[in-house]
Amino acid sequence: MALQPSSIRYCFQGFLDGLDSLHYFIDHVVYQTRLSGPSFRCEPQTDGTLRLHYYSKRNGLYPIVIGSYIKKAYPWCKRHETNLTDILELIHPEVPLTFESIMVFKNSQFVCKLKDIDGQESNVKAVMVKGSMTIVDNGQFMVYLCSLYVTTVRELIDRNLHLSDIQGHDGTRDLIMLNQSRLSQVELNRRLEETTKNLKRMASELETEKHKTDELLSQLMPISVAEALRQGTSVEACNTAIKAIAMLKSKSALVFTGEFAEATLLFTDIVTFTNICAQCTPYDVVTLLNDLYLRFDRLVGLHDVYKVETIGDAYMIVGGVPNKCANHAERVLNVSIGTIMESKSVMSPITNRHIQIRAGVHTGAVVAGVVGVKMPRYCLFGDAVNTANRMESCGIPGRIHVSDPTKKAALQMNPSFVFADRGNVEIKGKGTMHTYFLERNDRKSVWEICNRQRGEGSCDPLLLSIERFVMAQISFGVNASCTDVRNSKQMLLVVNSLTNGPNDNVIIVSFRCLRYGTLKKSHTENWIEKK
Structure with missing residues (x-):
C-alpha cells in the first residue's frame, strides 16, 4: 500500500501514530476479517529523535518494515534545517524577516505570503496570512499567531480555499461574508445603473423615433389631424352626429375630419412628361421631380397652404383646408404664380431648357378625410376636386387656368389680381364653363411671391416676359x-x-x-x- 505521510498527518510522527487506526479500519471495516494488524508507537527521545516500537504476530516482517519506514522518513529528515524564510515571505512591514526586525515591529501586524514548497499549480495564487508575533520562553522563541488574509469569496477561490478551512471563531469568516454582501450590493447597483442608462438610451431613441413618426405623420396629413390621430380623440364626421375614434390602429377604413363649404384647389402637371420619361433614365426623372417639388414645397410653406399629394408629375395643393381661412383663393393663386416662376429654374434633361407646366385652379366645397389603415392618406372628396383637375388638363402650358368661382373669391379679398378672359371652354364632364387666365398680382411681384431676390435663380425675367407674351x-x-x-x-x-x-x-x-x-x-x- 503506497501511502504518503501528508495524507494522514502533517508530520512524520503523526503519520506513524495514525497507522494503528488505519490498520484497524482496513481489517475490521473494509475486509471485515479477523486479521490482527501490526501496531506502531513512537517514543520521542531527548535528542530530538524518534524510537519506533513495532508489534506484530508475523515473524520476519520487521526488516521489511524498517526499510520501508526509513524510505518514507528520508524526505522528512532532510527538512530539519529548514529556515523560516524558506516558508514565509514578509509582505508587511517591509523589513527583513529576522529576529531583530521582528522585535522592532513586534506591536505591528505582520502580513506574510506562504511560499510554494510542494509545487502548487501555477494558476493557484499564494496563500496570505496576517497576525502578530508573540514572544515566548523569555524571548527565546516567537509564535506567529495568524489567520488567513482574505476578504472576499473570490480570493478564497483563487487560492483553492474554502470557508471550512477557516476556524469557526475566526472573525475572517464574518469579514468575508460582509464583504461578499457589500460586493453583491455593489454589483446589483452597477447592474441597476447600467439598466437605468440603457432605459434612458432606449427612451431617448424611442423619443427620436416618435419624433420621426410624428414628422412623417405630419407630412402625410395636416398637423391638427395627425395630432387627433395620435391622441385618439374623437372627430366629427361632416355635419352628422357620427363620431369616429381617429386612431391609426383602429379598424375604420375612413375617418372624416370635416366638410368645408369653400376651399381653393390647385393642380399642376409637367408638359410632355410622358416624352421625358420615355427618353430619360429613371434617375433623371426622379432628379427632375425632386428639384421641382422641393421648390413647390417651399412655396407651400411660404403661403400657408396644404400640400395634398403628388402622383407622378401631378402636384395638388389646397387652401382653406384643414384650417379655414377667408383668403384661401388669394393664397392659392399666389402659389400658382410662384409655381410657374419656379418651373423656369428646372431644366429638362432632354432639351436642356426649362420645363413647362400647366396649372388649374378652382374653388368649391370639399370633404376631407383620412383614408386607409396601414398607409393612411389625407384626401379631399367632392366635385370641386374633379373640376380643378379638369381646369388643369384643359389649360395651356405656362398659363394659370382659373374658374369663375375662383376669380370671384380672389377679387373679393384682393382686387389687385389681373385676369385675362379666355371665354367659354368645353370642359370634359362639366360642359361649357367660362374661364380665365391669371396674369399677375399687382400688389406683389413674382419675386415677392417666391421670396427671392430679383434675378435670383437660373431663369431670366426678359425671357419670361417674351415667352409669356408669345x-x-x-x-x-x-x-x-x-x-x-x-x-x-x-x-x-x-x-x-x-x-x-x-x-x-x-x-x-x-x-x-x-x-x-x-x-x-x-x-x-x-x-x-x-x-
Missing part, C-alpha cells in the same frame, strides 16, 4: 417661329411670319442680356407671335 397667342391659332442666338452679351430674336400674305416680313429685334450662365449659347425655341 405663349399667350397660342389660343388665337397664330403660326410663327422664333430662333434666338445667344452669347455672353446679346440675344438675337428673329420672328419669321409663316403666313402667305403679301405683307410677309421678318422682324429682327436685338436685346441686351443680363445673364445666361445656365443657358446654352445657341439653341432653337418654338415661340408663337402674332404679327
